[in-house]
Amino acid sequence: MSIDEIREEIATIDAGIVDLIIKRQSLAGMMAHEKVKAGRPPVDPAQREQVLARAVDRAVEAGIDPTGVREIFNRLVLMSEEKQRGCMGDGNLP
Incomplete structure (x- = not known):
């Protein structure tokens, strides 16, 4: 695979x-x-x-950086919590 093909797959x-x-x-x-x-x-x-534990466990099983995966999932959870607060009328989102 060429660099451009790899980049295209990553973009996908x-x-x-x-x-x-x-x-x-x-x-x-x-x-x-x-x-x-x-x-x-x-x-x-x-x-x-x-x-978070489920994501970290999966990262460990896959042999990828569990700390990085935890950070990503922590952000996803925070986004979900903010969305829920917004939907409940107590947040920054509509």
Whole structure:
């Protein structure tokens, strides 16, 4: 594979990652509505830790940097929490 072909494949993967983030944010909005119905707060520290642990475990299994993966997933979780707060009327997002 040439450098240009590799870069093209990486760009395709990057677009897919953004699409998955969009889907994740949409699900966070749905989660917010369910949490409102259940009378639960937008942030669940135990669930946050489960998500992070699951990502780190997968990174270790795959032989990639678990610290970097944890940082990425921490940011994803923070984005989801902010989305949920916004949907619940207590955040910076619509």
